[in-house]
Amino acid sequence: MRLSELRKKFNLSQSVLAKKIGVHQNVIGRYERGEARPSIELALKLADVFEVSLDYLVGKTNMEVDENILAQVLTIQKLPAKEKEHILYTLHALIRDAKTQHAYS
Numbered sequence: 001m002r003l004s005e006l007r008k009k010f011n012l013s014q015s016v017l018a019k020k021i022g023v024h025q026n027v028i029g030r031y032e033r034g035e036a037r038p039s040i041e042l043a044l045k046l047a048d049v050f051e052v053s054l055d056y057l058v059g060k061t062n063m064e065v066d067e068n069i070l071a072q073v074l075t076i077q078k079l080p081a082k083e084k085e086h087i088l089y090t091l092h093a094l095i096r097d098a099k100t101q102h103a104y105s
Contacts, residue, residue, distance in 0.1 A: 001058050004032040006050045021045040
C-alpha cells in the first residue's frame with residue numbers, strides 16, 4: 001500500500017490523516033507498517049483524501065487518475081448515443097494523431 005508515500009506527498013501527519021478518515025492515529029501507523037489493512041470503507045476514504053483510485057492506493061497500478069479527464073469521460077457518458085459516438089470518433093482520431101507524432105519525434 002502506498003499510504004506512507006501519499007501521506008508524505010500531501011504533507012499530512014498520521015494524526016491529521018486519521019482525523020480525516022475517522023480513525024485513531026495508531027491505526028494509520030499500523031496500515032503503513034503492513035500490520036493491518038483498512039476495511040473497504042476506510043480504503044475508499046483514503047483514496048478520496050489523496051484523490052487516487054483504490055488500485056493506485058494498493059499498488060496495483062502506477063497510473064494516477066487525472067480528475068479533469070475523468071470528469072470529461074463522465075460527461076461524455078451522460079450524452080445521447082449519437083453525440084457520444086461523434087465525440088469518441090473525434091477523440092480516437094486525435095489520440096491516433098498524437099501517437100503518430102510522438103513516434104516520429
